[in-house]
Amino acid sequence: MAKVNPGKSVSSIIMLVLLLAVAWQQQWLPHAPPAESVTGHDSEAGPSGNAAILRAFAEQRSNVQVRGEGTVQRVLPPDNDGNPHQRFIVQIEPGHTVLVAHNLTLAPAIDRLARGDRVAFYGEYEWNPRGGVIHWTHDDPQGRHADGWVEHAGRLYQ
Numbered sequence: 001m002a003k004v005n006p007g008k009s010v011s012s013i014i015m016l017v018l019l020l021a022v023a024w025q026q027q028w029l030p031h032a033p034p035a036e037s038v039t040g041h042d043s044e045a046g047p048s049g050n051a052a053i054l055r056a057f058a059e060q061r062s063n064v065q066v067r068g069e070g071t072v073q074r075v076l077p078p079d080n081d082g083n084p085h086q087r088f089i090v091q092i093e094p095g096h097t098v099l100v101a102h103n104l105t106l107a108p109a110i111d112r113l114a115r116g117d118r119v120a121f122y123g124e125y126e127w128n129p130r131g132g133v134i135h136w137t138h139d140d141p142q143g144r145h146a147d148g149w150v151e152h153a154g155r156l157y158q
Contacts (some may be wrong), residue, residue: 014120044054050092053132055094062126067144068092069120075113078104085135090119098119098125100134102150102157107138110152123148 049067056064070092077098079085083105091097100121102110113119123137124145137148139158149158 007037033158053092053098054096056125057127057132060127064125065123066125067099067120067122068134069118070098072113072115072117072119074115088113088114088119090121090134092110097131098134098135099131100150102137103135106141107150107158110150110157111155117152119152122146123150 005046040055049069052064052066053068056062056066068090070090072088073091074086074089079087079101086102086104086109088095088100088102088110090100100123110119114132121134121137123134126133126135134146135148137150137158139147147158149156151157
């Protein structure tokens with residue numbers, strides 16, 4: 001018969017509860033964007049944010065709240081099925097792009113977006129084999145999801 005160490009069991013349960021609490025907080029509590037421009041001065045908008053996207057892609061994870069930045073590679077026609085979305089492809093690292101799908105029902109269109117422009121974004125990452133999709137780049141009117149945004153040319157769109 002195996003011996004059970006009650007101290008180890010209790011500490012394992014406490015650790016599990018703490019991990020669940022952190023996961024719940026990150027998923028359900030709203031996160032406000034920074035008050036000033038994120039491009040160039042917010043450490044989470046730089047490589048660490050893009051690293052989180054690359055990690056989610058490698059692990060084929062979805063529903064991951066991310067912050068990132070990159071260069072617009074292509075502006076696509078809007079997706080008008082259901083709620084219209086402004087769509088564009090952003091290169092976040094050499095050899096890795098993501099599609100940004102920006103909901104035009106809940107946020108204003110990004111003015112004069114063009115190939116070569118730098119953008120920063122905060123939204124939810126969804127895995128796909130082409131690099132992934134970033135959506136929820138807008139406020140949540142019901143307050144049940146983290147508010148997202150896209151920054152372009154010094155203006156925040158949310």
